[in-house]
Amino acid sequence: MSLESLSSFLSYFWEVRFHVAELAVQHVLLSLMGVIVGTITALPLGIFATRYPKIGNYAVDITGMLYTVPSLAILGFMLPFLGLGWLPTIMALIIYSWMPVLRNTCAGILSVDSAVKEAAMGMGATPAQVLFRVELPLAFPVIMAGVRTVAVLTIGVATMGALAGAGGLGELVFTGISMMDTNRTLVGAIPVTIMALLADQLMGLIENRAKSRMGIRG
Amino acid sequence: MENTVIDVEFQNVSKYYGKEKVVDEVNFRINRGEIFVLIGPSGCGKTTTLKMINQLVPHSSGQIFVRGKNVTELDPVELRRSIGYVIQHIGLLPHLTIRDNVNFVLQLQRVPQKKQRERANELIKMIGLPDSYLDRYPHEISGGEQQRVGVARALAADPEILLMDEPFGAVDPLTREQLQNELLRLQKTIKKTMVFVTHDMQEAFKVGNRIGIMRRGQLVTMGTAMDIVNAKDDFVRAFIGREAVFSALDTIPVFQAIIRDCPVIHEGDAIDPADPRFKDWENVFVINQNGHCLGYVSLTDFKAHEKVTTEKLREITSPCLPSDSLKKAIGEMLWGKRAWLPVVTKEGNFEGIVSFQSCVSILALDD
Numbered sequence A: 001m002s003l004e005s006l007s008s009f010l011s012y013f014w015e016v017r018f019h020v021a022e023l024a025v026q027h028v029l030l031s032l033m034g035v036i037v038g039t040i041t042a043l044p045l046g047i048f049a050t051r052y053p054k055i056g057n058y059a060v061d062i063t064g065m066l067y068t069v070p071s072l073a074i075l076g077f078m079l080p081f082l083g084l085g086w087l088p089t090i091m092a093l094i095i096y097s098w099m100p101v102l103r104n105t106c107a108g109i110l111s112v113d114s115a116v117k118e119a120a121m122g123m124g125a126t127p128a129q130v131l132f133r134v135e136l137p138l139a140f141p142v143i144m145a146g147v148r149t150v151a152v153l154t155i156g157v158a159t160m161g162a163l164a165g166a167g168g169l170g171e172l173v174f175t176g177i178s179m180m181d182t183n184r185t186l187v188g189a190i191p192v193t194i195m196a197l198l199a200d201q202l203m204g205l206i207e208n209r210a211k212s213r214m215g216i217r218g
Numbered sequence B: 001m002e003n004t005v006i007d008v009e010f011q012n013v014s015k016y017y018g019k020e021k022v023v024d025e026v027n028f029r030i031n032r033g034e035i036f037v038l039i040g041p042s043g044c045g046k047t048t049t050l051k052m053i054n055q056l057v058p059h060s061s062g063q064i065f066v067r068g069k070n071v072t073e074l075d076p077v078e079l080r081r082s083i084g085y086v087i088q089h090i091g092l093l094p095h096l097t098i099r100d101n102v103n104f105v106l107q108l109q110r111v112p113q114k115k116q117r118e119r120a121n122e123l124i125k126m127i128g129l130p131d132s133y134l135d136r137y138p139h140e141i142s143g144g145e146q147q148r149v150g151v152a153r154a155l156a157a158d159p160e161i162l163l164m165d166e167p168f169g170a171v172d173p174l175t176r177e178q179l180q181n182e183l184l185r186l187q188k189t190i191k192k193t194m195v196f197v198t199h200d201m202q203e204a205f206k207v208g209n210r211i212g213i214m215r216r217g218q219l220v221t222m223g224t225a226m227d228i229v230n231a232k233d234d235f236v237r238a239f240i241g242r243e244a245v246f247s248a249l250d251t252i253p254v255f256q257a258i259i260r261d262c263p264v265i266h267e268g269d270a271i272d273p274a275d276p277r278f279k280d281w282e283n284v285f286v287i288n289q290n291g292h293c294l295g296y297v298s299l300t301d302f303k304a305h306e307k308v309t310t311e312k313l314r315e316i317t318s319p320c321l322p323s324d325s326l327k328k329a330i331g332e333m334l335w336g337k338r339a340w341l342p343v344v345t346k347e348g349n350f351e352g353i354v355s356f357q358s359c360v361s362i363l364a365l366d367d
C-alpha cells in the first residue's frame, strides 16, 4: 500500500467514521446475541449429552453436520421462514455456535477426574452440587475454549448478515465489493478483524486464568 | 469391653459386578472409637467394602448398619455427610484453594461463613500445616501435604465415623510413618470410629486396633495384632510376612507376655535356696507390704536359710510398664544385654517379668 492510498483510506475512514461506529455496534450486538444464545442453548444440551451419551452422540453429530454447511446456504435456507433482517442472521450464528460449545462441554465434563467427582459425592454432594461445584468449574477452561472459537467465528460470519439486511460491518464490505471501492471494503473488514482478534485475546485470557489456578499450564 | 456401641455392622454382605462376586458374604462389627483396618492384596475388594459403608457403591445382598440404622433406609446424601471419607486418590478439588477444599463439606451444608473460617483454621493446625497454606491451590503443595489436607477435609464436619482408603498411599516411607504417628496422636483427642484401608501390613499393625484380612472378596481373618500373628491360615501367614511381625510387636502390650509366677518374698523374710518354689529360678524378687518392688536377690548368693540383707539386694533397673509395647521391651533387652526385664505399674506395684522367651511364646500360642 503506498503512502498515497493510505492517506486516501484514512481520509475516507474519517469521513464515514460515525457510520462505521454505528455499523460496528450493530455488528457487536449481532455477534453477542449469537454467542450468548448459542452458548445458553448448547451448554445444557452438552450436560445432558454427558448423562445420556447415546442421545448425546446424535446431538453432537447433528450440530456437527450443521457446522459444515456454508454460511450463505444457511442464511438462504432461513430466509423463507424468518424473512429478512437480523433474525435469520442471529439464527445462523446460533447454529454455528452449537457444535463447538456442545462438543467442548461434553469433553470438558467427561475429562473431570473421576476421583475428584467421587470425593465430592463421598462428602455428600447432591448430583446438582457435583455438577455446579465440581464438574462445571473444572470443565470451565475447556468450555471457554469452545466459546472462544465460537466468538471469533461468529464475528466473521456476522459479516454475512448484511446480505440478509441485518446491518453490521458487512454492509460496508459487500457494498465496497460490488462498487469495486477498496477503501469502503477495508473500512468494514479491518474493524471486523480487530474485533475478532480482541475477542480471541480477551477470552484466551479468561481461559488461561482459570487454567493456571488449577495448575494446568496455559 | 463393656458398653461398646457398634458403629458399623456388616451382615452377610456381598457385592456383584455383573456375575463377578467382588465382595463375598462379609461379616464384621466395628466398635465406636476403634480403628479397624482392612487389608489384602490389590483387587481383593477393600475399596468396594469401604464404599458400601457410605453407599457410594450399593451392596447386592446382606445388610449394612451404620450407627444402628440400615443404610438402605437412609438418605444417601445425609448418610455421606455424617461420615468422613478420605478417598484412595486424594481427590482434592484442583480449582479450589486448600481453604475451600477443607470447607467443602461445610459449604455443601451451607454452614455460615464465619464458622467455616474458624473451622479451617482449626483443621489446618490439627494437621500441622501453616495457616498460609489455606490460600494455596492443591498443585502448590506436596503429595504428603495433600494427603493431610484430604484427612482434614474428611474431619471438617466432625463426623463420628471416618473412612480412609489408603490415606497415606502416595508418600515416601518416612513421611508415611510421620503421618501415621500424627493420625495416632490425633485419634487420642478425636476418638473417631475409623475404617482404614491399606495394603501395608506394617501400617495395619501400627494403626489398627483390629485388623481384617481380605482375600478375593472374603474376610479371611479378623482380630487384634496378636490374633493376626497367631493365625494358622497359610495365606494369612504368607501375607503378613516375616518383617511385619516386628510391627506387630509394636502394638502388642507387654502385659500379654508377663510371667506372673516368678518367685517373690516379702521384705524382712528369710530365704531358703532349697525352697521348691524357687526351683528353676535364679532370682527372687523382694516386695514390701504395699506391693512395691524393692529389688531382687540372686539365689546363688545364699548358701543356706538366711535373711535378706541390703547388701545382697540388687536394684531393679529399667523396668517396663504393662502398657509398653513388646517392641520397646525387646529393644530394651537387646540394648541392655539382658534376658529379662521387671514389669512394674505406674504406681510401683510389681507385676512380674518379661523375657525373650515369654515374648516368643505368646507369638506361638498354638505351636
Ligand SMILES: Nc1ncnc2c1ncn2[C@@H]1O[C@H](COP(=O)(O)OP(=O)(O)OP(=O)(O)O)[C@@H](O)[C@H]1O
Pocket (backbone or CB within 6 Å): B017, B022, B040, B041, B042, B043, B044, B045, B046, B047, B048, B049, B088, B199
Ligand atoms: N465399577 C466396577 N465395575 C466392575 N468391577 C469393578 C468395579 N469396581 C471394582 N471392580 C472390581 O472389583 C474388585 C475389587 O475392587 P476394589 O477396588 O474393591 O479392590 P481393592 O481391594 O481396593 O484394590 P486396591 O488395593 O488395588 O485398591 C476388582 O477385581 C475390581 O476389578
Ligand SMILES: [Mg+2]
Pocket (backbone or CB within 6 Å): B046, B047, B048, B088, B165
Ligand atoms: Mg482400593
